[in-house]
Amino acid sequence: MGLDMYLVKEKEDGKLDYTNELAYWRKANHIHSWFVKNVQNNTDECIAHQVSEEQLEELLRVCKEVLKDHSKADELLPTQNGFFFGSTQYDEYYFGAIEETIETIGGILDNFDFKNEKLYYDSSW
Numbered sequence: 704m705g706l707d708m709y710l711v712k713e714k715e716d717g718k719l720d721y722t723n724e725l726a727y728w729r730k731a732n733h734i735h736s737w738f739v740k741n742v743q744n745n746t747d748e749c750i751a752h753q754v755s756e757e758q759l760e761e762l763l764r765v766c767k768e769v770l771k772d773h774s775k776a777d778e779l780l781p782t783q784n785g786f787f788f789g790s791t792q793y794d795e796y797y798f799g800a801i802e803e804t805i806e807t808i809g810g811i812l813d814n815f816d817f818k819n820e821k822l823y824y825d826s827s828w
Contacts, residue, residue: 705730705828706729706731706735706827707728707729707826707827708735709721709724709726709727709728709824710724710727710807710824711723711724711822711825712725712815712821712822713820713823719751719823719825725811725815726807728803730789730790731789731804732782732783732784732791733780733782733783734800734804735783736781736782736783738762741758741762742754742824743824747785751823751824752823752825753823754823754824755817755822756817759808759812759822760812762804762808763804763808763809763812765779765780766801766804766805766808767805770798770802776793780801787828
């Protein structure tokens with residue numbers, strides 16, 4: 704059990720394609736918190752929400768800023784407590800998840816066709 708998070712695209716039949724996830728995080732509660740605030744209108748629920756290209760660009764910008772200046776972590780990308788959400792420490796795991804997020808989001812932004820496809824964020828715990 705734990706916080707699992709995904710970015711998946713919508714298939715032609717309207718269902719989400721979890722077999723070919725574009726991004727996966729486990730217990731990266733700070734990334735989840737960002738999606739809850741910026742994509743899910745501050746409602747933390749296990750329901751998929753569409754993510755725009757602009758939202759991903761903003762997440763990438765925030766991640767790069769926090770990685771550049773660790774003192775901004777609590778302000779820009781705070782951790783979130785939750786049942787099985789993992790550590791709330793600003794430690795090497797926290798910053799490692801940010802590095803992975805930068806790499807993953809950068810790849811999605813370079814390759815995903817936002818004009819013809821839909822991208823969704825989903826989480827479960």
